[in-house]
Amino acid sequence: MPTRADQSRTPYFDALQNYVQSGTVPFHTPGHKQGQGMHRRLRDFIGDNVLAIDLTQIRGLDDLNQPEGPIQEAHELAAAAYGADFSYFLVNGSTAGNQAMLMTALRPGDTVLLPRNSHKSAVSALIMSATRPVYMPPEVDRELLIDHCVTPETVSAFLHSNPQARAVFITSPTYYGATADLPAIERIVHESGKLLLVDEAWGPHLHFHPELPPSATSAGVDACVNSTHKLLAGMSQASMLHTRGERIDQGRLRSTLRLFQSTSPSLVLLASLDVARMQMATEGEQLLTATLALARDARPRLNAIPGIYCMGPEQVGRPGIAGYDETRMVITVKDIGYTGYEAEEILRMRYNVQVELADLFNVVALIAIGDTAESVNRLVTAVAELAREDRAIDMYAPTGLAQRRRQEGSYQLPRIPEQAVSPREAFLSEHVEIAFRNSAGRICAEMVTPYPPGIPILCPGERISKEIIDYVRLQLRAGARMQGPVDGRLRTIRVLAL
Ligand SMILES: Cc1ncc(COP(=O)(O)O)c(C=O)c1O
Structure with a gap:
């Protein structure tokens, strides 16, 4: 053999x-x-x-x-x-x-x-x-x-x-x-x-x-x-x-x-x-050398665009960043007045470029072994065009972000909610459906996950807080798609029957 x-x-x-x-x-x-x-x-x-x-x-x-x-x-x-x-x-x-x-x-x-x-x-x-x-x-x-x-x-x-x-x-x-x-x-x-x-x-x-x-x-x-x-x-x-x-x-x-x-x-x-x-x-190192070269060429060009930040290896050593995969292009668009969700849509509709992920402030583009200098140029050019568009810098106002920032000094992710019962018990127990905006204090029976990235904001068994409700509603207003709840728009949520 x-x-x-x-x-x-x-x-x-x-x-x-x-x-x-x-x-x-x-x-x-x-x-x-x-x-x-x-x-x-x-x-x-x-x-x-x-x-x-x-x-x-x-x-x-x-x-x-x-x-x-x-x-x-x-x-x-x-x-x-x-x-x-x-x-x-x-x-x-x-x-x-x-x-x-x-x-x-x-x-x-x-x-x-x-x-x-x-x-x-x-x-x-x-x-x-x-x-x-x-x-x-x-x-x-x-x-x-x-x-x-x-x-x-x-x-x-x-x-x-x-x-x-x-x-x-x-x-x-x-x-x-x-x-x-x-x-x-x-x-x-x-x-x-x-x-x-x-x-x-x-x-x-x-x-x-x-x-x-x-x-x-x-x-x-x-x-x-x-x-x-x-x-x-x-x-x-x-x-x-x-x-x-x-x-x-x-x-x-x-x-x-x-x-x-x-x-x-x-x-x-x-x-x-x-x-x-x-x-x-057999040829991974060679292919990845070429991929890294594309990313290392694109990152400074993105960072040279006024208002755009593309994080990179300079972040290594900060808490929680022991290393950084340079092929990941996290492009922060908040300072050009867009949410990441908006930027994703404009990049696709206007420039025919589709990113992997959007969140409130960023879009994430992957550079991988299938990319070429030409494909990466399309990305950099599209982001440069997006940044040139004449946009007022108060675009977060409709999502409430501008107001939150004024109140709190910086944006906050919600605290980890209290785990009231085990995920299994919550998932399998009797549920009732109630209005999401009135659900503070109740125990969540579903998983509420913006997708991508697929990281839950609420897990089964966790007690819903006012802070979580505000955060999820903010995400929805900004354009996030939620996976997990029976009602994807989260007008209602399933909670444990009392
Ligand atoms: C961190 C993480 N783990 C696991 C998965 C699940 O991977 P798959 O899509 O291959 O099932 C994902 C998917 O996005 C992920 O982001």
């Missing part, structure tokens, strides 16, 4: 191609039979090749839920590439990875320490695992209104006051590109005998370039999750979970993954993971 070290191999993609070339007549799913039965409207657009490998897990093509053949080989190659002991392909994104990682590590009733700006997939794992969150406050940049990472000091203090915690869950990088001091956090967590789990959804590329912040696997964490589809060449939903050392029970992890993954995973997605790993392992 070829060695784990031969990273030019793509065993899973090869197995799919071999099946296609064998000319086998398929009496199995999917019913489109390698594209033959698919309507021309879609078939002609996506092409026959992708449909030819849209197969099912028949013998020889292995089983994601019980891998023994080419998927197992592809897993081993991924583990070697990422410096992990075990790697697993995921077809339901890092969402499934976070759920499986937390469900594997925790037992019902356990406490887990996690940053308040964790992704909603972590909160959904708390509901399913019947565990108790203790939220750690991330460091906040009040000027840009951005949450960064939690510091080692915060982790240490929370471990001290919550000695019963079984695991610490960290998000690094954040959506905004800041990374945590994982080597220091690893020492603290492991000296306390706890598990360290990392949501590295935004860092599948970190391991492959020395000028990017250290990856979670290189910092020695017990388990981490990467969204290969977010910044590498995995197709949407294609992610990986990696583990290191002995602390994660692999049998339990595999059983848990079987709870969350389809019995009919897309083999096209699995092939994209196999090839994305090969690409990174």
